[in-house]
Amino acid sequence: MPSTTNKWEWQIDKSTSFWSHSPKELWAYRFLLAGLIKRQFLLNYQQTILGPLWIFFxxxxxxxxxxMVFNKLIGISTGNLPPxxxxxxxxxxxNFFSDSFTGSSGTFKENAHIFSKVYFPRIVMPVSIVSTHFIRFLMQLLLFLMVIIYYSLFSDLRLHLNIWILALPVSITFIGLxxxxxxxxxxxLTAKYRDLTNLVTLGIRLVMFVTPVIxxxxxxPExxxxxxxxxxxxPLFELFRLSxxxxxxxxVxxxxxxxxxxVLVLIGATLLFNKQCDKLIDVV
Amino acid sequence: MPEVVITVEHLYKMYRLGSIGTGSFRQDLQRWWTSSVLNKQDPFFQVGEEFDSGKYSQHIMALQDVSFEVRQGDAIGIIGSNGSGKSTLLKIISRIVRPTEGVVKGKGKVSSLLEVGTGFHQELSGRENIYISGYILGMSKPEIKRKFDEIVAFSGVEKFVDTPVKRYSSGMYVRLAFAVAAHLEPDILIVDEVLAVGDADFQKKCLGKMREVSQSSGRTILFVSHSMQAIKNLCDKALWLNKGRMQAFGHVPEVINKYLNNNQKTNFRQSWDNPDEAPGNNWVRIKSVELIPKLEHSENILDIRTPLLVKFQFWSMKEDIVLSAGLLLFSISGECIFDLPSPTTLSHKGVMEGECLIPGDFLNDGSYYISLNFVKDTSVPLFDFDECLSFDLQDYRGEIQWYGKWWGTVRPKFPFCIKQADMVQK
Incomplete structure (x- = not known):
């Protein structure tokens, strides 16, 4: 039998591994990643008049x-910074955090029809969602920098441009991760037990209040x-402002x-995702 | 012999029936506890006959002990009735779902086309959809760029390539979606019943493309279809699945024959006592149809040597019509073998009868059905009585020591001989 001398390139059985994709395989799907990002941008602004301007509006x-609400009405202090x-x-x-999170947590629910018809490394999907929001965030950041420049020129806002500026990309990257x-x-979790979807939307709202957003x-109080x-x-939100x-x-x-x-959450989640995603196709 | 590119070994797939709720949550915990913590076998999965007993009626075995090998360049057709596990098998080989037991090993790049238009988005234009669905199917950007014009030309939607596909007709949509998939260049192509969509012309084009892929470039194809004709045209091997079990694997005509034989029901006689209940209309109503095999001994089975007598009676409901009947014989895959009109007769109100003898040693082995029709004045159709009789003919080879599938729909015994015309002198 020639099959005994064969060297198999792939094997499918019931066991799923934590490392399901080789870097080479993932690299081959870079076009899909780019395509999905482009698709999400296109889709968001189909049949809108203002189109991509909504990223800023x-x-x-x-x-x-x-x-209006938190500053003028309730009067929460914003420290030494202009509100x-x-x-x-x-x-x-x-928004970057919450949109990326909500988007990627719907990976299975939103893409069940694609996942059940064609194979590709499933992780490409959530990564593309987070990347899309990252690019949107970068555009908003540009607008934000213009606001800062305006304030530093026409009001008493002082920019501290020193070595701490290096912490800016760190803070952004890790918020995305x-x-x-x-x-x-x-x-x-939500792929099989949809109940959790409701908890997740509630949870993300609550988390906002224990994050220094407003x-x-x-x-x-201490x-x-x-x-x-x-x-x-x-610490990352504070680090962003500090930088x-x-x-x-x-x-520190x-x-x-x-x-x-x-880092722990991300590694753990990626491994679990690899391990579980093929099994979940049967139930989504 | 070409090398083996896929081997499927003892494949099982179990699906859970019913809805997901608290019950399934409890089972999940139980399964996790026994299989992960106690390291025992999954309590809801045991290979064995118990599945048929109804004890595990909440579960269904979509595949049971399926094993076969695929060689380089094979075109394998997978047949079976609905729910027989064909799509599940393809999904496992395409890495979409995991088997419950068993293993598939292979080499080479696999692309699967289980649905036309996976990844298409209604809001996006044809051009954008070509790219995105190409990426999803595993193509690279330069590859799509290179083939873009070819894809558009194959689909025939040149003018609309920048229009959102939601404005396409469903035919255009399907053509574009298939065109992308048709330009994939995998080592192994997996195609589910996707040709059921689209018009006859387009189906022909698709089949042609697939044949080109399998024959000229020597790629391996796994192909599910309900069209026996398509399988015969395209495939060199066939696999028959029935309720998740593999029934036959091998040469296409033999496997198809077994499958069709298994699926058909013989029907030798139908009769009605009352014209009001009988099939028909106010011209003719059927009284009886009957197939009488002329067997030498009544316990013999019908084989290709058996002459068959078709007898029918019907009520002619009107006075003085110039009537003729037609007898049509079909093979089980729906090809008409003959359409035999009777001579015309002037009929009066009352019971008419007819008979026709199909001689022995005429049809090949296989399954057939008969339809009757009734015509007035040799041109006005009155009534069609479709598929009123069906029968199986078994094979008979006599002295011939060869057991392959005999080709052809008919196997007549025309006078035929060979003889020595000249001899080389010793």
Whole structure:
């Protein structure tokens, strides 16, 4: 029999592994990743008049609301930063996190029809969603930088451009990785038990209130600060503001705590995702 | 012999029936506990006959102990009735679902086309959809760019390539979607029943493309279809699945024959006592149809030597019509073998009868059915009585020591001989 001398290139059996794809295989699907990102951009603005301008209008409208409600009406302190600058930074960061998370946590539910008809490494899908939101975030960041420049020229906002600016990409990257990590975990859980979808939407709203989006950590009474600081996103949000304005309540150990947690979550989630995704096709 | 590119070994696939709720959550916990923590076998899966007993009626075995080998360049047709596990098998080989037991090993790049238009999005234009569905099927950007014009030409939607596909007619949509898939260049191509969509012309084009792929470039194809004709045209081997079990694997005509024989029911006689209940209309109503095999001994089985007498009676409901009957014989795959009109007769109100003798040693072995029709004035159709009789003819070879499938729909015994005309002198 010639089959005994054969060297098989692939094998399919009931066991699924934590490492289901070789880097070579993933690399071959880079075109799919790029295509999916492009598709999501195109789809968001089909049959809209303003088209991609919505990337900017959406946070601006949120910003106006936040300034009206939280600053003018309730009067939450924003530390030494002008409310517009403070909220704008919080909103674009939070939107990036929350959109990436919600998008990737729906991976199975939204793509069940594709997953059940064609094979490709499933992880490409959530990664493409997070990447899409990352690109949107970068565009919003550009707008935000223009706002900062305006404020530093025409008001007393002082930019602290020093070595801390290097922390900016770190904070952004890890917020994205965190969204991907928890998104992958939730996508696995909600794939089979849809009940959790409701909990997830509720949960993400609650998490916003223990993240310094609409208030700085310093605005919290000291004995309650641990509630906010246990959240691995908190040091990153503070780090973001610190790197631009020198205004943020965060220590180096807190940053490492946050990075450590995120790395663990992401690795764990990726491994579990690889292990479980093929089994879930039967039930989605 | 070409090398083996896929081997399927003892494949099982179990699906859980019913809805997912608290019950399934409990089972999940139980399964996780016994198989992961206690390291025992899955309590809901045991290979054996128990599955048929109804004890595990919440589960269905979509595939049971399927094993076969595919060689380089094979075109394998997979046949079976609905729910026989064909698509499940393809999904496992395409890595979409995991088997419950068993293993598939292979080499080479596999592309599968289980549905036309996977990854297509209604809102996007034809051009964008070509790219995205190409990527999903595993093509690279340069590859699609190179073949773009060819794909568009094959689909025939040149003018609409920048229009959102939601404005396409369903035919255009299907053509475009298939065109992308048709330009894949995998080592192994897996195609589910996708040709059922589209018009006859397009189906022909698709089949042609697939034949080109399998024959000229020597690629391996696994192909599911309900069209026996397509399988015969395209494939050199066939696999018959029945309720998840493999019934036959081998040469196409033999496997198809077994499958068709298994599926058909013989029907030798139908009769009605009351014209009001009988099939027909206010011209003619059927009283009886009957197939009488002229067997030498009544316990003999029908084989290709048996003459068959078809007898029928019907009520002629009107006075003075110039009537003729037609007898049509079909093979089980629906090809008409003959359409035999009777001479015309002037009929009066009352019972008419007719008979026709199909001689022995005329038809090949296989399954056949008979339809009757009634015509007025040699041109006005009155009534068609479709598929009123059906029968099987078994093979008979006599002295011939060869057991392959005999070709042809008929196997007549025309006078035929060979003889020595000249001899080379020793």
């Amino acid at each position: 959406q946070p601006i409208l949120t910003l106006v609301t936040y300034v 517009v600058v403070f909220y704008a930074s919080g909103i674009i960061l939070w 965190m969204a991907l990590g928890v998104g992958l975990l939730c996508s696995l 208030y700085p950590v310093t605005a919290i 004995r309650l600060r641990w509630v906010v600081q246990i959240n691995p996103l908190t 631009l304005f020198g205004e943020g309540y965060v220590t 150990p807190q940053v490492f705590y946050s990075l450590g947690i995120i």
